[in-house]
Amino acid sequence: FGLMAVQFMRFVVGPETLHTGQAGVHE
Structure with a gap:
């Protein structure tokens, strides 16, 4: 997912x- x-x-x-999105996904 x-x-x-x-x-x-x-x-x-x-x-x-992508930087902010990636961090959000990881969180």
Whole structure:
């Protein structure tokens, strides 16, 4: 699920928000 969320986020938002999104997913 985490990987899926990260991929979706980075596909929609991009690497810019990937940092924040990744941290949120890990939390």
